[in-house]
Amino acid sequence: MISYLKGSVEEVAENLIILDVNGVGYSLICSSRTISEAKEHGGVVKLHTVLNVREDAWTLFGFYSDKERFWFNKLNSVQGVGGKVAISILSALSEDDIYNAFLTEDKNMFTRADGVGAKLATRIISELKDKVVGKVDLNMTVGTQIPQSNTVNDVISALVNLGYQKPDILRTISTIEIDNDPQFDTLLRRILGKLSAGV
Numbered sequence: 591m592i593s594y595l596k597g598s599v600e601e602v603a604e605n606l607i608i609l610d611v612n613g614v615g616y617s618l619i620c621s622s623r624t625i626s627e628a629k630e631h632g633g634v635v636k637l638h639t640v641l642n643v644r645e646d647a648w649t650l651f652g653f654y655s656d657k658e659r660f661w662f663n664k665l666n667s668v669q670g671v672g673g674k675v676a677i678s679i680l681s682a683l684s685e686d687d688i689y690n691a692f693l694t695e696d697k698n699m700f701t702r703a704d705g706v707g708a709k710l711a712t713r714i715i716s717e718l719k720d721k722v723v724g725k726v727d728l729n730m731t732v733g734t735q736i737p738q739s740n741t742v743n744d745v746i747s748a749l750v751n752l753g754y755q756k757p758d759i760l761r762t763i764s765t766i767e768i769d770n771d772p773q774f775d776t777l778l779r780r781i782l783g784k785l786s787a788g789v
Contacts, residue, residue: 595652596636599628605677607652609637618652619673621680627654640666642673649673661685668717670710679703692719693757741772748778754785 595618597611607628609616618637620628628635637652638659651673653659658680665676665688679688682703691699697711706714742763749759762784768777 592639592641592650594636594638596634598634599632602629605681607637609635609652616650618650619677620652620654621658621677623681623684624652624654624658640673642666651677657685661688664718664722665714668714670713675703675705675710678705689722690757691715692722693760695719739772741774741777742768744774745778745781749781749785758785 595609595611595616597609597616599607600610600615601608602625605619605622605625607618607620607625609618618639620637624637628637635654637654638656639653640651640659640662642649642651651662653662662673662676662680665671665679666673671679679700683691683699687699690696692715695715697708697715700706700711700714701708746756746759746763750756759781762781766780766784
């Protein structure tokens with residue numbers, strides 16, 4: 591498996607970078623964000639990669655960060671998405687936008703990308719929401735786990751009833767350590783404190 595390639599950018603097209611690695615030119619399909627990063631830094635760049643192998647073609651995808659590659663793999667796992675549509679989504683939306691779309695179940699966010707209609711956007715949210723919400727930290731490639739317990743769910747419900755937005759609550763919970771058997775009052779106070787402080 592090719593984990594990454596490091597070399598000089600020889601050519602940049604609309605969604606393609608040709609990277610010269612020790613005299614060998616690699617064609618990588620990339621998002622507009624990765625292409626912008628490559629243009630900005632110039633010279634020698636390092637691109638994380640995913641190789642898609644099919645009977646009729648081998649396709650190499652490139653990413654400016656491992657976090658972008660993480661989201662590509664998640665999106666690419668959805669039936670009907672495929673590598674090029676996943677790249678289209680990553681061109682239209684930032685990683686934070688994608689995460690927030692799952693938090694709020696906003697299918698319209700995904701339809702901003704070329705090749706994604708309402709039906710496919712609904713499928714993306716349906717298939718991936720439980721795999722990413724509460725399990726992916728916005729600042730990390732591999733997300734932190736939020737303990738699933740009745741107490742945590744009760745605290746979330748209480749905070750929603752107090753007027754806090756669920757995406758903000760889940761984001762705050764993902765930043766703190768929670769015991770396997772947390773006390774309702776203690777956990778509620780901790781999360782309230784962070785929400786009130788805007789953390």
